[in-house]
Amino acid sequence: MLGKLSEMEIDRLLKEQVVGRIACQSNGEIYLVPINYVYRDGYVYGHSAEGKKIRMMRENPHVCFEVDEINSIFQWKSVIANGKYEEITDFDEKQQAMQGIIHRIMPLVTSAEGHPSHGITEKDSDVGTLVELVVYRIKLEEITGRFEQG
Template sequence: MLGELNENQIEELLKRQVTGRIGCHADGTTYIVPINYVYREGYIYGHSAEGKKIEMLRKNAEVCFQVDDIERIDKWKSVIVWGQYQEITDGKEMQKAMQEIIRHIMPHMTSENAHPSHGITEDESDIGSSIDLILYKIRIDKKTGRFEDQATL
């Protein structure tokens, strides 16, 4: 059976997952890349170092974001949202966003050497000193969800 997720199911999937894909478009190029995130109160929060994704998002703030939960090829849920990229520059908001991202992601990290910079730096202590970490949020304007579950036939 194929179907649409209701609002509560969409919210639950966005809150539960830690990795999604952000799609951006600028200068005739579309770019899709996975990100780790946290979802809170209508916003997706993420972090990044400078690079292609941030450069493109600064040129065109319109974003598409996709997250899914795939149990099997015939049993999955998927949510797509559209919204606006906004860099977080307020110190208190940056700190709160990073703390929420860390709390959300850390339970899913299996290596004892893992830290939430995800390879942006070799050492967690480098964040904020040798690397300028960019924190951002995506204000969600529209969302939709679909599912397939062949077991319900």
């Protein structure tokens, strides 16, 4: 059976998942990339080093965000939302966003060498010293949710 997720089910899925995907578009090019995120009050919060994704979202802040939960080919949930990229410059807001992301991903770290930068730097000691992180949020708009339950 195919169906639509309720607003409460959409909110729950966005809060439960840790990895989502951002699709951005600039100068005729489309780029889709997974991110670790935290969802709060209608916003997806994420962070990244400077690169293609950040450059494209700065050029065109209109993005699409997708998250899903797949148990099998016939049992899944998916949320897709259009939204707007906003770079966070306020120190306190950046710190709160990063703490939220860290709290979501740290329970999933399986080795002592793991750290919240999740691959931006090679070692814990490099976090914050070698790479300037861009912290951002996406205001979700036009949110839809679907499911299949077989």
